[in-house]
Amino acid sequence: MSFLEIKKIYTEERQKQKNELIDWLRNEGYVILTMEGDEASKPHSTGSGKSMYTADSGIKAYDLSNWKWITARQGNKELLLSLQAFDIDPKTKDRHVLMDRIGIYFYKSGKYNPEECVKEMINTGIDLPMNSEKYVLLKEIIDNK
Structure with a gap:
């Protein structure tokens, strides 16, 4: 199997995990939002980066x-x-992205701030991947905030 084939499967599996998390949140009484803060008409279609990201034409296109x-x-x-958690090392102040680690940023209604995130x-x-024990833990974390 080639690298690109494996990458495609990995991307599909991350999307499945995201869809399961969306369905779980909806069952918990949450409304899924667009980035503009409106209720999403197609919740599973929200929350993915651009396939042709260019940093406002500052870099070569990146998926x-x-x-x-x-x-x-x-x-x-x-x-x-987030299906990738941000981390700032307390000692070195280095910033990391922890792929496939769930991160949560709570914010006041309509006040999403990317720097604070x-x-x-x-x-x-x-x-990831999620299982029933992980959903119980995730619910605890959300409910206790």
């Missing part, structure tokens, strides 16, 4: 579609659930 997240609201609580994201310690 960022495997960058996945979910924005959701329940009452006045809004959150971004990096600094304040909760590293849940939960790695």
